[in-house]
Amino acid sequence: MRRIEVGGAQSYAVEVGAGLLDTLRVPERHVALIHPTDLPAGFVTRVQKALQPAVTIPVPARDDCKTLEVLSGVLSRLAGANIPRDGAVVGLGGGAATDLAGFAAASYLRGVAFYTLPTTLLGMVDAAVGGKTGVNLPEGKNLVGAFWPPRAVWCDTDTLGTLPGAVFREGAAEAFKHGLISDPTLLDRVLSPDFRPGGALLEGTLADAIDVKAGVVTRDLTERGERAFLNFGHTLAHALEAVTHHGVPHGDAVGYGMHYAARLSRALGGADLTGHTRAFLTWQQPAPLPPVSFEDALTFMARDKKADADGVRFVLLRDLAQPYLTRVPEDVLREEFSGWQQDLHDLNLLT
Ligand code: GLY
Secondary structure (H helix, E strand, C coil): CEEEEECCCCCEEEEEECCHHHCCCCCCCCEEEEEECCCCHHHHHHHHHHHCCCEEEEECCHHHHCCHHHHHHHHHHHHHCCCCCCCEEEEEECHHHHHHHHHHHHHHHHCCEEEEEECCHHHHHHHCCCCEEEEEECCEEEEEEEECCCCEEEEEHHHHHHCCHHHHHHHHHHHHHHHHHCCCHHHHHHHCCCCCCCCCCHHHHHHHHHHHHHHHHHHCCCCCCHHHHHHCCHHHHHHHHHHCCCCCCHHHHHHHHHHHHHHHHHHCCCCCCHHHHHHHHHHHCCCCECCCCHHHHHHHHCCCCCCECCECEEEEECCCCCEEEEECCHHHHHHHHHHHHHHHHHCCCEC
């Protein structure tokens, strides 16, 4: 078992290891458990046995739970179960369910204790750590939310064994990204055959990838500076998700987006890291990408949250572990988009 400390005004620990679902303890006496309907029933039963929740609230799977309507239903269930101010909300599941559960915890009675039990690789490496909670609006993702750090995060590595291989590889994009922006020792480990559920490199690699995020959010919880570096590859990724109406899952889009960002980094004078991002795509085998025009991608990239009044900004790399934030001229964006599409064609990743 590995324990990672997240510092800042509200410090907490992230525990990574096998069998954690059976040994959970929280100090609060009244607990509400929130989980998506598509979780293996055994996970819910194990957590219920360990925590004896006063109420268990199933919510729709994936991003279908991240709506104001679902949030309203969850808040009513918390009130109906008389969860008091010194009670707790526990979010079990993937990143969408834990984002919703965290925002319910942040808003119910102006905030109750929150605990996270991520069951996907993406949820463990990214969503569960750092206190970003919220729901989507029809106008865009994560437009309503709060920074509401959990009191503890438990990553039970046994839960990863039930994930389809493609979903595990999807989540690996965020771990590889942490390798590129901060800890290059992760790069070979993520691509190793031993980085798999039950594999010898799973726990240590996962814990080191979480450690990168823990360090960043300890220093910059509210994204005034370095937290933006966690968005390496995400500017194009979010655009691809929007253009394809989420036909490309988030982690797969991040795989594509990291390769584009590596090409932009090289075009602006940085080291050539495209061999790493190409190797990742070859390993990840993301969902094939339907045709996307540069104009469509640019429209959505311009809405990126790192955009300001002067236009869109990208997280790029001078070299491994040397991220920076910069504007990129449109002619460079266009030329590298074309080269990126050619690379995807060569890798057989276009539909
Ligand atoms: N997923 C990026 C962040 O937590 O800041």
